[in-house]
Amino acid sequence: MGLIVQKFGGTSVGTPERIRAVARRIVETRRRGNGVVVVVSAMGKTTDQLIALSREVTDSPPEREYDMLLATGEQVSSALTAMAVHALGEPVVSLTGAQVGILTDGVHTKAKIMNVNRERMDKELEDGNILIVCGFQGINDTGDITTLGRGGSDTTAVALAAALQADVCEIYTDVDGVYTTDPRIVPEARKLPLISYDEMLELAQLGAKVLQPRSVEYGKLHDVVIHVRSSFNDEPGTIVKEVSDMERDFVVTGVASDKKVSKLAILDVPDRPGIAHRLFSALAEAHVGLDMIVQSVPAEERNHVMFTVAEDEVGKAITVLERVKKELGAGGITCEAKVAKVSIVGAGIAHNASIAARMFGALAEKGINIKIISTSEIKISCLIDRDQADQAIKAIHDAFELGGGNS
């Protein structure tokens, strides 16, 4: 008998009717002879509604109480899902994060899972029960409720799969897998049957919002096979696991874009040690998240330093730059608010110069100017004008012949 962890997101359990559909899928999995542990998110917009309610009480709720409040969303959906499974005649119990023994660190609203206690789960599985576990939540070492941050139910599911050494962790979502690129932009995009943790991680962080990045890291660390699939049909989706080169069809796995990026530059700073440290320390203190960073070749002992930030942090970043400009002896500040980052992801990209050449060539052919390039072991990213982003993605997707029927 296998053991399968299934996670259903807020859309999948958004109404009583959908909860009954989810229950049918759970019961089918069980009747195929598997042990089943299910993780559910809060129903639909519940979390947003609870946040709105708290705002009516106070503008600055303590984070401990915020977690206490938000955790009720998953408790409601897990109880209702258990009721629906029970109505189909299978033995079932719902369990909160506390009851299941999900121990986190003490950081409220974005806690990290430290340990999962198997004891209660093992007992319930031995008793023949299906388990419906509240996603997104755990307890810290004083017994207070903590939450794992947006999308945290993915991490709950992967953590339970790791603790129970489940055969697979199925993530049911409203898309039917991971695609070579966004199918809304490139209709020829192909569903990937297989992707490695590292590639998934790059794609997740580059804007493919299928899995919470931390859940992928957790899966990689504990070798959990993750199956991303649709809650609306029975088609196989995308398997995320450690992939050997022999299993690969393509060097380039996917093309991703992030359109909510802005480019900032501080101009004519003196070319001497400590300047970059001072600049980026000041930005870090203001909690500005940085992405691509480029320092131009010095001319006359002066540099330009460019970097990208999330679009909604531009204001904060400019405030910092204005403050340190004088101290650094810089010549000026420039901002291009509306740029986009397009990236290709794939194992071995860094070792294959022809890949980069082909990407740049595809962009050049369409007359798209590259503002910044940044690379990692498995990724090449280019910063371009935002209104050329979709055109760029199409051109790159074509250049690597990623299209085709879903396999």
Added chain:
Amino acid sequence: MGLIVQKFGGTSVGTPERIRAVARRIVETRRRGNGVVVVVSAMGKTTDQLIALSREVTDSPPEREYDMLLATGEQVSSALTAMAVHALGEPVVSLTGAQVGILTDGVHTKAKIMNVNRERMDKELEDGNILIVCGFQGINDTGDITTLGRGGSDTTAVALAAALQADVCEIYTDVDGVYTTDPRIVPEARKLPLISYDEMLELAQLGAKVLQPRSVEYGKLHDVVIHVRSSFNDEPGTIVKEVSDMERDFVVTGVASDKKVSKLAILDVPDRPGIAHRLFSALAEAHVGLDMIVQSVPAEERNHVMFTVAEDEVGKAITVLERVKKELGAGGITCEAKVAKVSIVGAGIAHNASIAARMFGALAEKGINIKIISTSEIKISCLIDRDQADQAIKAIHDAFELGGGNS
């Protein structure tokens, strides 16, 4: 420094605005130098909404999951109340029934509190925190969530007051105390400054829905002084405690009515041993709750047996009677669906024949016929036509001169 337990019902915490008002009252109590432990019910109609949601999933939810679902209502209101107290600058933590250590028996949906663990509460109070505790809920010995039944938050409050040996348990509600009778029926009804547990218990069970009866029993058992008062003003309400005769103004404390009563009779049953046992066993097996029971004087070795049931159980009761009629050799069944029970409550009533005489006289004077009489140590109840109930209450209230200004 005193220690005060305060309980706020669903109406008192029904909106974010009211929650802020409740927080101001909590903070005032604190700033007068008291330790404060607060118990809250679910906001307004939350519990009903959760029940409706479960009905959309299944007609027969398992009671364990029902409790898991309903317990979220108090978790939401306790977190929001803690946020509101925090916003006023006082240190505060919300706690679930599990966190506070309220151990119950294993009976889901109507659990009884077995024990309250002081450890976490003592620690939080020592740290200077105000405690906002979820009413209505506890955990059983396997760590599953249990609920205490409708009105269970009153019992939570009294149980915490008992465990902490609090100076007083204040129950804030939408009425400002316990009255000699329902002021909507008798405008001259007087607020009682003081009432004994036993009297309160009789009044509570007779339809004065101010306190859950079990909370009064718990209070009596552990000698908890309960103060029933309004959440909308600062007037003193009614103190419920052990009352010595010296403290009493009146023999008759109050007049109560229950209009949702029906009278059933099974006629001409043989006058031999075992008949009543068979009849009432059959009703008990069908979970029909009985109240007044009268067996008429036998004539020609045959009896009439009359009893009252809650109006909404009449159908169930008649089904049982039809079934056992033949077996018992009874002559027939009669039902008066629309009757009412009016009662006077007061210590020492049973020892004072003039009290009963005065009550019956007041009814006779208005031409009200008495169908059944039943008495206890501190209560006399009469069953009458329902459409004469209000008139009867006024007449009895006048006869015992219970009216007067609120004291």
